[in-house]
Amino acid sequence: MLLALDTSTDWASVALYDGREVLAEATWHAQRRHADELFPTIERLLGTAHTTISEVDRVAVATGPGSFTGLRIAIAAAQGIARGAGAALVGVSTLDVLAYPHASSKRRTCPLLPAGRDLHYAAIYQERNRRWARRSPFLVGSLDELCRSIGDHTLFVGEIDGAAEVTLTTLLGAKAHFAPPSARLRRAGTLAELGWRELERTDQVKLGEIEPIYVRQPLGQGSFDQPFAPPPRDDAALGLPRRS
Amino acid sequence: MRILGIETSCDETAVAIVEDGRRVRSNVIASQTVHAHTGGIVPEVAAREHLRVLDGIAQQSLADAGLTLADIDAVAATVGPGLVGCLLVGANYGRGLAFASGRPFIGVNHLEGHVYANWLAETALGEALPPEPELPAVVLVVSGAHSDLVLMEAHRRFRLLGRTQDDAAGEAFDKVGRLLGLGFPGGPAIELAARAGNPKAYALPRAALADRYDFSFSGLKTATLRLVRELEAKGPLPVNDVAASFQLAVTEALAEKTARAAAEHSVRTVLLGGGVAANLALRAAIERRIGHPLLVPPPRLCTDNGAMIAAAAFYVLRHPGTAIPVTVTSGLKLA
Ligand SMILES: [Zn+2]
Numbered sequence: 001m002l003l004a005l006d007t008s009t010d011w012a013s014v015a016l017y018d019g020r021e022v023l024a025e026a027t028w029h030a031q032r033r034h035a036d037e038l039f040p041t042i043e044r045l046l047g048t049a050h051t052t053i054s055e056v057d058r059v060a061v062a063t064g065p066g067s068f069t070g071l072r073i074a075i076a077a078a079q080g081i082a083r084g085a086g087a088a089l090v091g092v093s094t095l096d097v098l099a100y101p102h103a104s105s106k107r108r109t110c111p112l113l114p115a116g117r118d119l120h121y122a123a124i125y126q127e128r129n130r131r132w133a134r135r136s137p138f139l140v141g142s143l144d145e146l147c148r149s150i151g152d153h154t155l156f157v158g159e160i161d162g163a164a165e166v167t168l169t170t171l172l173g174a175k176a177h178f179a180p181p182s183a184r185l186r187r188a189g190t191l192a193e194l195g196w197r198e199l200e201r202t203d204q205v206k207l208g209e210i211e212p213i214y215v216r217q218p219l220g221q222g223s224f225d226q227p228f229a230p231p232p233r234d235d236a237a238l239g240l241p242r243r244s
Numbered sequence: 245m246r247i248l249g250i251e252t253s254c255d256e257t258a259v260a261i262v263e264d265g266r267r268v269r270s271n272v273i274a275s276q277t278v279h280a281h282t283g284g285i286v287p288e289v290a291a292r293e294h295l296r297v298l299d300g301i302a303q304q305s306l307a308d309a310g311l312t313l314a315d316i317d318a319v320a321a322t323v324g325p326g327l328v329g330c331l332l333v334g335a336n337y338g339r340g341l342a343f344a345s346g347r348p349f350i351g352v353n354h355l356e357g358h359v360y361a362n363w364l365a366e367t368a369l370g371e372a373l374p375p376e377p378e379l380p381a382v383v384l385v386v387s388g389a390h391s392d393l394v395l396m397e398a399h400r401r402f403r404l405l406g407r408t409q410d411d412a413a414g415e416a417f418d419k420v421g422r423l424l425g426l427g428f429p430g431g432p433a434i435e436l437a438a439r440a441g442n443p444k445a446y447a448l449p450r451a452a453l454a455d456r457y458d459f460s461f462s463g464l465k466t467a468t469l470r471l472v473r474e475l476e477a478k479g480p481l482p483v484n485d486v487a488a489s490f491q492l493a494v495t496e497a498l499a500e501k502t503a504r505a506a507a508e509h510s511v512r513t514v515l516l517g518g519g520v521a522a523n524l525a526l527r528a529a530i531e532r533r534i535g536h537p538l539l540v541p542p543p544r545l546c547t548d549n550g551a552m553i554a555a556a557a558f559y560v561l562r563h564p565g566t567a568i569p570v571t572v573t574s575g576l577k578l579a
Pocket residue numbers: 354358387518519547548
């Protein structure tokens with residue numbers, strides 16, 4: 001049984017997955033109450049699925065980019081749970097989770113998440129040679145800056161408020177497509193599926209190696225206002241968790 | 245009962261295992277060094293560092309005690325006061341660990357941890373523990389973030405007598421340490437410099453408010469700044485003399501109020517806690533006034549650590565109905 005946790009933004013999501021189906025899932029607007037609502041929600045879902053935490057032998061956690069504090073809540077909780085249950089732990093990028101349900105659309109997909117102060121986190125996903133994958137580094141910037149590197153017909157998903165939708169339409173015109181509100185949401189069921197697959201494919205990383213994808217430099221080190229993450233050369237530069 | 249205690253409220257990532265609230269089985273403390281070059285703690289940097297090392301520290305703590313998670317009866321973590329982003333790391337890791345291993349989770353007030361550090365003993369297994377501190381007690385908790393004078397009437401029963409109205413004592417030490425070019429943290433550096441200095445060299449205002457048990461360090465800080473500027477204009481700064489004079493002004497104020505509180509409430513014991521409690525001049529000043537030896541935890545238990553959190557958690561469990569809400573609260577108070 002896999003437990004998936006995501007508190008990357010004001011939206012939080014938790015799911016239970018058995019490798020074949022999503023057994024229970026909750027997605028809610030937690031605002032700043034993640035820390036208080038996460039564990040009661042996990043307990044409720046375990047009850048709904050008529051199972052117990054002792055059945056959980058895999059944990060998947062969303063590693064961002066997103067709210068720094070939010071990311072750390074789920075990752076710390078996931079590390080504790082994995083350690084306590086003796087479960088394997090895997091981290092999956094929050095943007096990967098957002099884009100994945102749209103893979104079958106075969107459209108260039110750009111998930112967006114608020115990064116504060118009119119900035120957004122983004123990445124570009126596209127099918128190429130029948131392989132759906134992230135085709136850009138994790139980016140942070142204003143919609144204006146992000147659109148300059150997008151240009152083409154793109155499906156936008158994620159947390160896009162009214163103002164952002166207007167801005168994108170203004171910048172890209174008919175090239176901007178929007179998934180319907182319910183299909184824009186991030187669901188831990190998707191995270192569970194991606195995490196399960198990752199654990200089938202690779203050895204688990206050490207618990208402490210699951211780290212948030214911060215994208216921006218930490219405050220007090222380098223420039224916080226760095227508008228755009230430089231193009232990465234490798235996975236480490238992408239902020240992906242290191243593999244042992 | 246063995247409790248695993250987690251402390252991440254500021255810049256130490258610490259995990260310890262304590263038996264029955266008293267016997268320290270292991271006590272692992274990782275002091276973050278990333279803040280040395282900023283001369284102060286950057287909360288976001290501190291929170292990142294906690295998450296990066298916490299799981300490893302917890303494993304180390306179990307290994308040091310020669311125990312596994314199966315030997316642990318409960319998990320405790322600091323839920324306040326402290327930096328919210330930092331507290332959230334320890335509290336959520338601890339809650340996850342407790343939940344998944346089917347153990348109770350206990351949220352602990354960091355200040356209570358400093359008080360209960362006085363119940364800890366680094367006694368080897370099989371050896372008898374020293375007697376417990378007798379209550380009621382007057383407790384002075386002084387650190388980089390706090391200066392609280394508290395009456396402890398019984399276990400888990402605290403009454404606030406006074407606290408700082410502005411900076412914490414340790415904060416004043418840090419600021420003056422920086423002013424004197426002694427680096428960060430300032431407490432140990434000032435104590436060392438003061439040993440070679442004359443505490444009567446300069447008259448600085450006492451860090452106390454008359455009549456009440458409250459403290460104030462801002463006036464003293466400003467006066468020290470003015471003194472340093474004046475002396476610098478005259479020639480090389482007599483760092484040791486300024487450090488000694490400043491330290492005297494702080495410790496006299498703390499000692500005077502602590503001793504007065506002890507007499508007024510005719511307590512059996514005077515306890516110290518917090519990083520500044522490691523300051524020997526402070527201990528001596530209090531002992532001189534109360535006329536008998538003080539109880540002070542060893543230095544490694546005075547500064548932030550997980551053992552004190554595990555100790556406090558034991559007394560929370562032993563006194564039903566006194567649980568602390570598990571919601572992380574930056575401004576949690578002792579009383
Ligand atoms: Zn402290």
